[in-house]
Amino acid sequence: MEAKVRAFYERYGKVVLGRARTLMGDRDAANDALQEVFLRVISSELHILDEPAPTSWLYRVTTNLCLNRLRDERRRKQLVAERDEQGEGGHEGAAPDHLEARTLVLEILRRVPAELQEVAVYRYVDEMTHDEIAALIGVSARTVGNRLIAFRNKMALVTRREAAQ
Amino acid sequence: MIGHRQEPRGPECPSDLGLNQLMVGEMGNAARALRAHADECERCRRRLARFECATLPPLPAVPALRVLPPASQPGPIRQSAPRVRGRGSWIAAAAALVGAAAVLLLVWRSGDLSPSLDGVRIKGPLALGVVVQRASGGTDRIASGASVAAGDVLRFELAHGQPGHAAVLGLDERQVVSLYVPQDGHLPFLAGAGKTVLPGAVKLDDAPGVERIFALLCPDPLPPEQLRQRARDCLAASSGRPAEVKTLELPCSEAAFLITKEIGP
Numbered sequence: 001m002e003a004k005v006r007a008f009y010e011r012y013g014k015v016v017l018g019r020a021r022t023l024m025g026d027r028d029a030a031n032d033a034l035q036e037v038f039l040r041v042i043s044s045e046l047h048i049l050d051e052p053a054p055t056s057w058l059y060r061v062t063t064n065l066c067l068n069r070l071r072d073e074r075r076r077k078q079l080v081a082e083r084d085e086q087g088e089g090g091h092e093g094a095a096p097d098h099l100e101a102r103t104l105v106l107e108i109l110r111r112v113p114a115e116l117q118e119v120a121v122y123r124y125v126d127e128m129t130h131d132e133i134a135a136l137i138g139v140s141a142r143t144v145g146n147r148l149i150a151f152r153n154k155m156a157l158v159t160r161r162e163a164a165q
Numbered sequence: 166m167i168g169h170r171q172e173p174r175g176p177e178c179p180s181d182l183g184l185n186q187l188m189v190g191e192m193g194n195a196a197r198a199l200r201a202h203a204d205e206c207e208r209c210r211r212r213l214a215r216f217e218c219a220t221l222p223p224l225p226a227v228p229a230l231r232v233l234p235p236a237s238q239p240g241p242i243r244q245s246a247p248r249v250r251g252r253g254s255w256i257a258a259a260a261a262l263v264g265a266a267a268v269l270l271l272v273w274r275s276g277d278l279s280p281s282l283d284g285v286r287i288k289g290p291l292a293l294g295v296v297v298q299r300a301s302g303g304t305d306r307i308a309s310g311a312s313v314a315a316g317d318v319l320r321f322e323l324a325h326g327q328p329g330h331a332a333v334l335g336l337d338e339r340q341v342v343s344l345y346v347p348q349d350g351h352l353p354f355l356a357g358a359g360k361t362v363l364p365g366a367v368k369l370d371d372a373p374g375v376e377r378i379f380a381l382l383c384p385d386p387l388p389p390e391q392l393r394q395r396a397r398d399c400l401a402a403s404s405g406r407p408a409e410v411k412t413l414e415l416p417c418s419e420a421a422f423l424i425t426k427e428i429g430p
Contacts, residue, residue, distance in 0.1 A: 009224045015185045018216040022181065031222050038224060047292065053191045057308070059182050064310040068425050071312070114312040114427040115299045126181055127174040136182065138306045147303060 008049050009038055015055050016062045022125070023066040025102035033066055056136055067117055070109055101125050111158045116151045123148055172208050184213050290326025290358070293333075293380040293420035295319055309422045315371035319424075321346065321380060322362045323355065329382035329418065331355050331363060332389070334396050336407040337426075338374035342396040343367075344389055345378075352386045373426050377407035383417035 016037045020030035037058070048054050108120045122133045123144075130148075134141040174180070179187065179199055186192050187199050203209040298304050300316030307313070321333050330352035335343040347353060348365045355361045381392065395413050403409035408423060 006224060009221070012189060013221045013224070014216055014219050015189060017219050017221060018185065019181070021219070034222070035224075053186070055186045055189055055191050056182065059185065060308050061310055064308060064312065068310065068312060071427065113301060114314055115301050115303070115305075115317075118311075128180045128182070132180055132182070139304075143303060150302075 004049050005038070012054060012058055013038070015058050019059055019062040020066055022101050023063065023105055023121070024070070029069070033062065033069065037062055037065060060136060063118060063121065067105070067109065067121065070105060071114070112151055112154045116147055116154065119144060119147045120151045123151075175206065175208070177202055178206060178209050181212065181216075184209065185216055188213065188216050291380065291382045291418035291420045292324040293378070293422050294322040294324070295378070295422055295424070296322065307424070310425070312425045312427050313369055314427050315369055317369050319345075319367045319369065320362060321378075322360060323380055323382065323420070324360045325355055325382050325418070326358045327382070327418070328354070328356050328358075329384055330386040331361070332381045332383070332387070332392050333363060334379050334381075334392060334413075335367075335376050336379070336396055336400045336410055337372065337376040338405070338407060339372055340397075340400060340405050342393050342400065344393055347389060350389060352383065352389070354386070355382065369426055375406075375408050376424050376426060377410050378422040378424065379410075379413055380420045380422075381413070381415060381417040382419075383415065385416075387415070387417070 013034060017030055017034045020033035020037075021027065024030045024033060048057060051057065104125045105121060108117055108124065112120060118137070119133060122128045122136065123130075128136070130141040130144045133144045137144075179202070183192070183199070184203075187196055187203070190196070192199055203213050294306060296304060296306050296319070297311075297313055298318040298320075300314060300318075305311075313319070323331060325331075331346060331354075332344070332352050333346040335341075335345055337343070345367050346363045346365055353364060379396070392413075392415070395415055396410075399410045399413050400407065411421075412419060
């Protein structure tokens with residue numbers, strides 16, 4: 001079984017790593033997420049090893065795992081502080097695209113409820129279409145649209161509140 | 166609204182997910198056209214190269230996995246009446262049942278009762294699917310590791326390759342073990358192979374943190390208290406960390422799921 005997991009890692013590890021780097025921003029955090037996906041999630045969900053096309057599943061599991069990590073208050077504050085101290089181009093190991101995506105993710109996490117965050121990340125970080133998001137998370141495109149409306153309403157509300165302060 | 170990408174995705178550009186599927190050979194007949202696009206498109210060529218050229222760190226030792234023998238013949242059929250289990254600040258049973266009915270209706274209307282890849286199987290012919298009706302509205306079939314919120318209502322569905330007596334337990338970071346199914350003291354019997362939406366619904370309380378959910382399909386109708394005690398023992402053996410509990414080590418087919426309860430932004 002270990003050989004099977006390792007073969008799966010060799011083939012699909014880059015999917016997880018690339019996704020984690022986009023969301024987490026830096027190499028170390030992405031590597032941590034990669035290890036966790038393979039050592040915790042995959043070892044508990046062995047059926048995935050036999051799936052012919054597991055990339056969508058890996059993409060979503062990695063997204064959820066990274067968002068969970070970023071939601072951690074201390075981690076979030078640390079990242080914001082790093083961004084403020086180092087500027088957009090100064091984060092070690094992070095390409096500009098990664099920094100930009102991470103900034104977007106942090107804004108989404110900061111401003112909207114958890115149930116809207118995943119869809120918002122797919123739409124505004126990944127620039128996926130409603131149909132693509134719907135296929136990925138298993139809901140209708142209409143549901144995706146409704147959630148994005150809720151997301152935009154929430155964002156507008158938060159922005160107004162922040163402006164008032 | 167929240168910022169602009171420096172390198173916007175064009176109408177012909179595949180998503181990052183699509184580029185990853187291209188990278189691992191999941192695009193089938195579309196692969197040739199996508200490769201041709203990536204050759205012409207600076208954005209896609211650069212993003213694809215970034216994914217392909219990433220350096221994988223070595224994978225540490227994979228945890229040992231234990232496989233139990235398949236379940237034997239089932240015992241007598243027992244029915245479990247759907248009801249909502251009281252837990253902490255869960256809302257009244259009637260409200261949750263209405264919510265659960267809405268969840269079921271939505272799921273069935275969508276024609277998607279398959280366990281899909283979001284179902285989780287540890288050992289034996291069993292997969293667990295979790296459908297959540299959000300307190301904020303909407304219904305999701307969630308993947309393991311997903312976030313849920315206080316007030317969300319969960320329904321469980323099993324895809325089973327054999328008959329057996331079903332149970333679902335939750336282990337959380339407060340060291341609490343909750344028996345979600347059965348709620349009437351008798352494990353419901355699932356006849357034959359198929360997909361079954363389990364009776365009852367669970368409304369999540371406001372305790373944040375990780376919760377490990379186990380589904381069991383047992384050849385014999387084990388006493389619920391035995392299941393609960395076994396889960397407590399396994400949780401204690403994992404230093405109280407639900408995510409570290411990989412198996413309940415019972416003579417049953419087993420599937421698991423992980424959720425993270427959030428308390429809001």
